[in-house]
Amino acid sequence: MTVAPETARPREAAAPPPLAARARTVGGSPVRDILAVTARPEVINFAGGLPAPDVFDQAGVAAAFRYVLDELPAQALQYATTEGEPALRDLLAARHTARGLATDADDLLVTTGSQQALSLLASALLDPGDTVLVEEPCYLAALQVFGLAGARVLAVPGDADGPDPDALADLVVRERPKLLYTVPTFQNPTGRTLPAGRRAALAAVAARHGLWIVEDDPYGELRYEGERVPWIATHDDARDRTVLLGSFSKVMAPGLRLGWLRAPAELRRACAVAKQAADLHTPTVNQLAAARYLTEYDLDAHVARVAGVYRERRDAMLAALPGALPEGSTWNRPEGGMFLWARLPEPYDTTALLPRVVAEDVAYVPGAPFYAGTPDPGTLRLCFVTQTPQEITEGLRRLGRGLLGG
Known part of the structure; x- marks a missing residue:
């Protein structure tokens, strides 16, 4: 008699181990979610922080890539040092020095x-449970980074000029944070700029109480009017405790994915080790193309042309806003950058209203996700650089129809 093999009911497979706690608790970007929903070509999208593709120097960037691939292929297609290509760091150091912050190539990490x-x-800086201080409201992706690091994120009370120095000092004494994160020039999401006196006061607090300042400056070159305000990093109080971040995304092309940090030596070395673990180095060909562009083309002249286009688009938005937003709304007038911040009167809730507005083929970002503390439900961010003035005028007409119901 043949015995059949055991045919017991198959065991249920055990579930794999769960995601890390930080991955379960930190949500995705609402901005990215809105962009996915509003990708239809008929939508006029004020939600993205997207530079206008019609002002990219396509010919200059393409020529720079052709040069490095034709003349430097062995180098361009090879691994590079973690710190970044020396030619690019030299050029970046010269640009920082020309703007009042003496910088050597070795001060920079690409x-x-x-x-x-x-x-x-x-x-490099944060252990789970460490405290980070941010502006209110704050750049959304920074909140994601700090959340994924397991940090406790607290907002510094402030006003139209940015974080209040006295409130910052009180929080530093009480909470013992590791760092303050700020976008002091044409901030995302509000478009505001911290005046020179406020910057000096924040630097003094950091020196007096012991605090890192992370100064993020992706928009600072996009000034349309007014005088440039020196970086916080230029203040004597802050020189040994400020990390300055920069980027080509808003002035050359975001697709290059080229940024840099300028930091004191010990922290910069720690960041280089973290970068080795993350991606070894930033793509060599992109770095060499950017260096070629800076050598052969006048980036400052290009940025001035971009700023002229963006100023016209900002002005178109400012002109059309009174007819688009409910009576009692307020908004700012940024001197540069990409964003305008508006506040609707009670009982308007911009998160609840968004589906109704999207149905009119226009979109914005509700303000609530940008708050580390209690959000203001009536706020919203509008990006004014991606569309033409005519499209902006039509988009705000649709926005008014969605908000006002007619």
């Missing part, structure tokens, strides 16, 4: 966008 610089700093 990163894959300044967003990576933030992640590297979180790896």
Whole structure:
């Protein structure tokens, strides 16, 4: 008699181990979610922080890539040092020095966008449970980085000029944070700029109480009017405790994914180690192309042309806003950058209203996700650089129809 093999009911497979706690608790970007929903070509999208593709120097960037691939292929297609290509770091150092912050190439670490610089700093500085101080409201992707690091994120009370120095000092004494994160020039999401006196006061607090300042400056070159305000990093109080982040995303092309950080030596070395673990180095060909562009073309002249286009688009938005937003709304007038911040009166809730507005083929970003503390439900961010003035005028007409119901 043949005995059949055991045919017991198959065991249920055990579930794999769970995701890390930080991955379960930190959500995705609402901005990215909105962009996915509003990708239809008929939507006029004020939600993205997207530079206008019609002002990219396509010919100059293409020529730079052709040069490095034709003349330097062995170098361009090879691994590079973690710190970045020396030619690019030399050119970046010269640009910083010309703007009042004496910088050597060795002060800089090239990163894959300044967003990576933030992640590297979180790896180098933050242990789970450490406290981070941020502006209110704050750049959304910074909140994600600090959340993934397991940090406790607290907002510094402030006003139209940015974080309040006295409130910052009180929080530093009480909470013992590791760092303050700020976008002091044409901030994302509000478009505001911290005046020189406020910057000096924040630097003094950091020196007096012991605090790192992470100064993120992706928009500073996009000034349309007014005088340039020196970096916090130029203040004597802050020189040994400020990390300055920069990027080509808003002035050359975001697809290059080229950023950098300028930091004191010990912290910079720690960030380099973190970068080795993340991606070894930023793509060599992109770095060499950017260096070629800076050598052969006038980036400052290109940025001036871009700023002229963006100023016209900002002005178109400012002109059309009174007819688009409910009576009692307020908004700012940024001197540069890419964003305008508006506040609707009670009981308007911009998160609840968004589906109704999207149905009119226009989109914005509700303000709530940008708050580390209690959000203001009536706020919203509008990006004014991606569309033409005519498209902006039509988009705000649709926005008014969605908000006002007619």
